[in-house]
Amino acid sequence: MDMAKAHADSIETVPLVSTAASSQVLSVQVRKRFADGFELNSEFTIPSGITIVFGASGAGKTTLLDCIAGLTVPDAAQIAIGSQILVDDAQGINLAVRFRRVGYVFQDLALFPHLSVDKNIQYGLAAMDENAKRLRTDAILESFRIPQLRGRKPAEISGGERQRVALARALVTEPCILLLDEPLAALDAPTKSKIIDDLRAWNQAHRIPILYVTHSRDEVFALGERVLVLENGRIIAQGTPHEVMTAPRQETVAQLAGFENIFDATVLAAHPDRGTMTCQIVGSSVELETPLVRSEVGSVLRVGIRAGDILLATVAPAGLSARNVIQGRIVSLAQRDVMVVGKIDCGVEIEVHLTLAARDSLHLQPGREVWLVLKTHSCHLMAN
Amino acid sequence: MKFTYIGSRGNEELNSMDWQAFALTIRLAVLVAAILMVLGLPIAYWLAYSRWRWKFLAEAVVALPIVLPPTVLGFYVLVALGPRSPLGRWWETLTGHTLAFTFEGLVIGSIIYSLPFAVQPFASSFSAIDPRLIAASATLGASRLRTFFRVILPLSVSGVVTGVALSFAHTMGEFGVVLMVGGNIPGVTRTVSIDIYDKVQAFNFTAANLTALLLLMISFAILSVVYALNRRVWVIWRWK
Numbered sequence: 044m045d046m047a048k049a050h051a052d053s054i055e056t057v058p059l060v061s062t063a064a065s066s067q068v069l070s071v072q073v074r075k076r077f078a079d080g081f082e083l084n085s086e087f088t089i090p091s092g093i094t095i096v097f098g099a100s101g102a103g104k105t106t107l108l109d110c111i112a113g114l115t116v117p118d119a120a121q122i123a124i125g126s127q128i129l130v131d132d133a134q135g136i137n138l139a140v141r142f143r144r145v146g147y148v149f150q151d152l153a154l155f156p157h158l159s160v161d162k163n164i165q166y167g168l169a170a171m172d173e174n175a176k177r178l179r180t181d182a183i184l185e186s187f188r189i190p191q192l193r194g195r196k197p198a199e200i201s202g203g204e205r206q207r208v209a210l211a212r213a214l215v216t217e218p219c220i221l222l223l224d225e226p227l228a229a230l231d232a233p234t235k236s237k238i239i240d241d242l243r244a245w246n247q248a249h250r251i252p253i254l255y256v257t258h259s260r261d262e263v264f265a266l267g268e269r270v271l272v273l274e275n276g277r278i279i280a281q282g283t284p285h286e287v288m289t290a291p292r293q294e295t296v297a298q299l300a301g302f303e304n305i306f307d308a309t310v311l312a313a314h315p316d317r318g319t320m321t322c323q324i325v326g327s328s329v330e331l332e333t334p335l336v337r338s339e340v341g342s343v344l345r346v347g348i349r350a351g352d353i354l355l356a357t358v359a360p361a362g363l364s365a366r367n368v369i370q371g372r373i374v375s376l377a378q379r380d381v382m383v384v385g386k387i388d389c390g391v392e393i394e395v396h397l398t399l400a401a402r403d404s405l406h407l408q409p410g411r412e413v414w415l416v417l418k419t420h421s422c423h424l425m426a427n
Numbered sequence: 428m429k430f431t432y433i434g435s436r437g438n439e440e441l442n443s444m445d446w447q448a449f450a451l452t453i454r455l456a457v458l459v460a461a462i463l464m465v466l467g468l469p470i471a472y473w474l475a476y477s478r479w480r481w482k483f484l485a486e487a488v489v490a491l492p493i494v495l496p497p498t499v500l501g502f503y504v505l506v507a508l509g510p511r512s513p514l515g516r517w518w519e520t521l522t523g524h525t526l527a528f529t530f531e532g533l534v535i536g537s538i539i540y541s542l543p544f545a546v547q548p549f550a551s552s553f554s555a556i557d558p559r560l561i562a563a564s565a566t567l568g569a570s571r572l573r574t575f576f577r578v579i580l581p582l583s584v585s586g587v588v589t590g591v592a593l594s595f596a597h598t599m600g601e602f603g604v605v606l607m608v609g610g611n612i613p614g615v616t617r618t619v620s621i622d623i624y625d626k627v628q629a630f631n632f633t634a635a636n637l638t639a640l641l642l643l644m645i646s647f648a649i650l651s652v653v654y655a656l657n658r659r660v661w662v663i664w665r666w667k
Contacts (some may be wrong), residue, residue: 114562122473140565153563166577167567259555 052325053321056287067091067125069252073110075117083117083276092327094243098273104256105150107273108222111254124252125218143275145219152209154197156276160184160208161193167216183215195350197269198276203234210238214245219252227262239265302423303394306413308333310340319366319419322346327390332366333422345425350396355385357405367417369393372407374398376402383407387415444637447614448622452599455530455618459537460595464546466538467590471549472575488544497540497603504536505607528610533618536608537598545594552586553579585656596649600642 048165070088084101096104109115111122113129116137122129129138155163161180168176184190187207192200206226213221227235243266246253255266263270263284270287272280280287308322308331318335322344331346338344360368371389376397378384382395385407393415397407407413440626474486493499507517509527518526526532556579564574580587602620611615611625626635 112562112566114565140562141568141570143566144568145566149559149563149564149565151559153555153557153559155560155563155578166564166569169568169573212567 073117074119080309087277091254092268094255094269095273102273104274145218146213146221148209148213148223150224164212183211185210223255271361303350304348308346332419336424347423350394352421353395357412365418367414369415373411444624450619451475452618456595456598459598460591467538467545471546474550475553490538493543501607508532520618536604540604542598545590548586548590552583589653592649592653593615638663
């Protein structure tokens with residue numbers, strides 16, 4: 044891996060405390076109350092590797108990162124990376140931002156607009172001599188595949204390139220911990236996945252704790268070894284992406300992730316061999332096949348279904364792999380921007396999102412009889 | 428009302444441009460602008476970034492010279508520099524003469540008088556800087572001083588140039604403070620604006636007009652530079 048090689052080169056020429064940072068544990072205990080009543084109150088420990096911090100905007104994700112970096116002063120805190128204490132109220136320690144060796148990639152990147160790409164990257168290497176700086180910069184530019192950007196100003200390069208420069212600027216200082224605040228939010232999917240590959244490779248080579256803030260579910264599965272779910276300043280779930288995203292979750296978490304349809308459902312039967320369950324929506328005769336979660340037969344769970352995950356058919360469909368076909372009648376169709384929001388009465392009212400073209404070619408109108416088609420894994424179960 | 432002149436001169440002197448006064452004015456304005464840049468930057472930095480709750484009081488003090496009549500300001504500066512004040516006495520024991528009616532006294536008075544014209548553009552350009560850039564600088568290990576010189580100052584160039592140019596222009600044209608503190612000593616404290624007043628008093632309108640026109644053109648040129656810079660017609664550094 045050329046990135047690892049580049050890294051090794053730079054260590055030989057520049058003796059810095061860098062390998063000491065590997066396989067460190069970040070432990071955080073932080074409380075901060077704001078004038079508007081919002082309170083961040085979180086406690087967690089994460090090993091090296093990528094940990095996703097998942098939550099809606101306003102959940103306190105950026106505040107959490109700012110407390111770790113020292114940009115926000117918490118009311119009470121105890122933060123340490125391995126044996127290095129950043130903040131400890133009991134001992135009266137509060138390390139200044141510049142001594143924390145935190146790599147922070149801000150949501151808006153905060154590249155210095157008046158400095159060229161290589162000057163931006165060298166900014167954190169002030170203590171080194173020119174030659175060492177150049178070696179380091181070359182290595183990191185090479186490993187992020189952006190050596191051609193060297194002399195350009197941030198305003199003269201593309202969004203994806205700026206993202207790489209911001210990452211490179213944070214990583215070139217060999218931080219003890221990396222904080223990424225929705226670093227890929229503004230990028231298109233192909234650029235995103237390339238940068239994610241670079242980040243994964245870097246993570247393999249360095250193994251420091253990386254906190255990666257996002258509200259995108261896709262990024263949770265693409266990157267995360269662990270997920271912390273943050274809501275209203277508190278951590279309400281943590282574990283592997285699979286555990287957190289498939290276990291019965293807090294309803295609010297699901298709502299964050301954008302479920303238009305949320306119903307109570309009684310567990311009728313579990314099929315552990317098939318990894319599914321049969322549930323009945325309370326107050327109707329609608330039965331759903333859902334993924335299996337830990338629960339008792341007869342217990343009531345919540346099920347969340349995204350309106351965009353539901354197919355709509357005007358004749359009874361056959362020969363489908365999807366396990367749920369529900370008969371109903373159109374109650375209303377409302378156009379919202381370039382999308383049609385349909386309300387379907389199936390004993391309970393279910394919201395469906397359609398394109399304008401689908402509405403027109405199927406001649407859909409209120410009163411029409413339709414069938415809703417829904418995959419098992421489009422039914423998301425949550426704790427009630 | 429007629430002023431009591433400390434200096435005196437003949438009519439032939441009043442008929443032409445007083446280049447001595449002009450040179451003195453330029454020297455005063457350059458000195459004051461230079462000192463204000465050095466003095467104004469830390470004051471502006473503090474005003475822009477301090478979270479002290481009584482900061483508004485300091486802001487009001489800095490802005491006072493804008494609204495005070497120059498004679499009021501000049502009067503207090505004169506008293507403060509005079510032989511009966513501690514500062515005046517200290518200066519007298521140091522140099523053997525008082526600050527009042529000297530060029531040094533004029534410099535001090537002008538610095539106070541032009542302070543807001545330097546500090547306010549500095550401070551407003553400092554506070555316009557994205558705080559995330561300053562945060563980024565800190566996470567990259569930079570001290571406050573390094574952040575100031577590597578990030579804040581380069582991104583405030585137009586504000587700093589504006590402040591320096593305004594304090595220069597403002598000092599060029601001041602009258603009340605100069606008259607109160609400096610009097611009218613040729614080659615020592617007689618500035619262009621005093622010279623103009625002299626000429627008008629002597630009904631020498633042609634010479635007054637000549638001098639006034641020169642001052643007008645200089646002020647116009649300086650302000651044009653300031654406004655052009657702030658419109659970024661000629662961008663020094665390109666960014667978004």
